Amino acid sequence: MFAVGLTGGIGSGKSTIADLFATHGVAVVDTDAIAHRITAPGGAAMGAIEQAFGPQFVAPDGSLDRARMRALVFSDDTAKARLEAITHPLIRSETEREREAAIGPYVIVVVPLLVESGTWRSRVDRVLVVDCDVETQIERVMRRNAFSREQVLAIIARQATREARLAAADDVIVNDATPLDALAREVHVLHRHYLSLAGAAPA
Structure with a gap:
């Protein structure tokens, strides 16, 4: 099935854009949602995470202690690689399963x-970037997640630059305080x- 990879920096409004596509009957596979699912209580990644990092990284409800893990991987690249070695294959396989089960034109x-x-660039037919000013990102994430400016x-700093994302884009939606009806x-x-494009693409 024809696939569009939707990306953007934190706080750019990717979920808003994905939801708008969904109103047209388009199937949406969200790798962030999958990542949260596999690290929820009883999630597929939790056993390996506890074994690799210890029970202190498991919250009382059995989910990943995200704040503790975030602090670790931001200060330790080796720990980040160990976490990704656990989560990325699971995210990839679940993403492919959802893509194969998707119903819709694309x-x-x-x-x-x-x-x-x-x-990922080789695994999608087109890249759509949701772009916005860095100050807009910071403001949105501070408000949404109650993070400090330094945390955001x-x-x-760990994500691709705005310029690198735009260079990879086939299509761009600018979401700087853009009204929802305009989006x-x-x-x-x-x-x-x-x-x-999907109609012209091979099945």
Whole structure:
């Protein structure tokens, strides 16, 4: 099935754009949602995470202690690699399972680290970047997650630059305080374009 990789920096509004595509009957596979699912209580990654990092990284409800793990991987690249060795294969296999089960004219795959991964570009037919000013990202994430400015800046520093994402883009939606109805119109135009491309793509 024709696949569009939707990406953007933290706080850019990827979920909003994905939801707007879903209103057109497009299947959405969200790798972030999958990551949360496999690290939820009883999630597929939790046994290996506890074994690799210890019970202190498991919250009382059995889910991943995200704040503790975030602090560790931001200060220790080896720990980050160990975590990714556990989670990435599970995310990849579940993403492929959902893509194969998807029903609709094409599928949107939401991949926050699409540019950073190095492998995703070859696994989608087109890349859609949701772009916004860095200050807008910081403001949104501080409000949404109650993070400090320093925490948000540290996350942004670990992601691809705005310039690198735009260089990888086939299509761009700018979401700097853009009204929802204007975003909906942009999505509608792109949806019609993707329908055309999907119809021309081999099955």
